[in-house]
Amino acid sequence: MAYRYVGGVRTVLRGRGRGVAAAIRVMLVGEYRVALLGLEKLINERRPAMEIAATATSCLLACALAARVRPDVVVIDPEHGCDNVDSIIPTVVATSARVLMLVGQRDQSVRESYVLRGASGVVQKDEAPETLLKAIEKVHCGELWLDRSTIGKLFVEISRRKQDAKASPEQARLASLTQREHDVVRKLLTVPGADNKSLATSLHIGEHTLRNHLSRIYDKLGVPNRLELYVFATRNGVTAQL
Numbered sequence: 001m002a003y004r005y006v007g008g009v010r011t012v013l014r015g016r017g018r019g020v021a022a023a024i025r026v027m028l029v030g031e032y033r034v035a036l037l038g039l040e041k042l043i044n045e046r047r048p049a050m051e052i053a054a055t056a057t058s059c060l061l062a063c064a065l066a067a068r069v070r071p072d073v074v075v076i077d078p079e080h081g082c083d084n085v086d087s088i089i090p091t092v093v094a095t096s097a098r099v100l101m102l103v104g105q106r107d108q109s110v111r112e113s114y115v116l117r118g119a120s121g122v123v124q125k126d127e128a129p130e131t132l133l134k135a136i137e138k139v140h141c142g143e144l145w146l147d148r149s150t151i152g153k154l155f156v157e158i159s160r161r162k163q164d165a166k167a168s169p170e171q172a173r174l175a176s177l178t179q180r181e182h183d184v185v186r187k188l189l190t191v192p193g194a195d196n197k198s199l200a201t202s203l204h205i206g207e208h209t210l211r212n213h214l215s216r217i218y219d220k221l222g223v224p225n226r227l228e229l230y231v232f233a234t235r236n237g238v239t240a241q242l
Helices: 033-044 059-069 085-093 108-117 129-140 148-162 167-175 179-190 196-203 207-221 226-235
Strands: 002-006 009-013 024-029 050-056 073-076 098-103 121-124
Touching: 024 033, 024 059, 024 129, 033 050, 033 129, 050 059, 050 129, 059 073, 059 085, 073 085, 073 129, 085 098, 085 108, 098 108, 098 129, 108 121, 108 148, 121 129, 167 207, 167 226, 179 196, 179 207, 179 226, 196 207, 207 226
Parallel strands: 024 050, 024 073, 073 098, 098 121
Antiparallel strands: 002 009, 009 050
């Protein structure tokens, strides 16, 4: 595998093979190169399912790199190498990458702030390596990687922040959904914690089709993920599919 080094970052130079499923391209962000090499080895061992697209030793460099490399998932260690992580997360998310935070502290408010800024999940550093790999796969599919307690508190916070929003523009967005997209939203309200596979099965469609529906729904409603979709729908009177 060939690499290119630019100002403290390393990117993978890839060719395109025929008939090979695209790997999940992961970018790692953290201060310590030794720790990054360990994570890089862990993820590259999962090829061809996933591979390292780039590494960066600061969030500032990561922002520029994400715009060039376009990784699928960015794993950030906010405790080492990120001085202003609250502003970095939205910048990386704007490149269409999913953000996964790798943290050592267990401060609930900090975890919530990462997600409110746009992160798709949080993984504790003391969890098993397989947990990180599974989290990468899940957030790449558009799911959230959060514990039930955090999700509950985020529902409340997002609702509080948006309670003064005008209803008419939101109703107009809902009206733009197709009947099938409405079915997806209503089914999600019925089983909000379901993974994509279970949700797709209950709708009698494939996971790929479900992901396409969700992407179009996010675009039409102006929401970034399933958590905010759930809040948007419940706040605007959408009923669950029984």
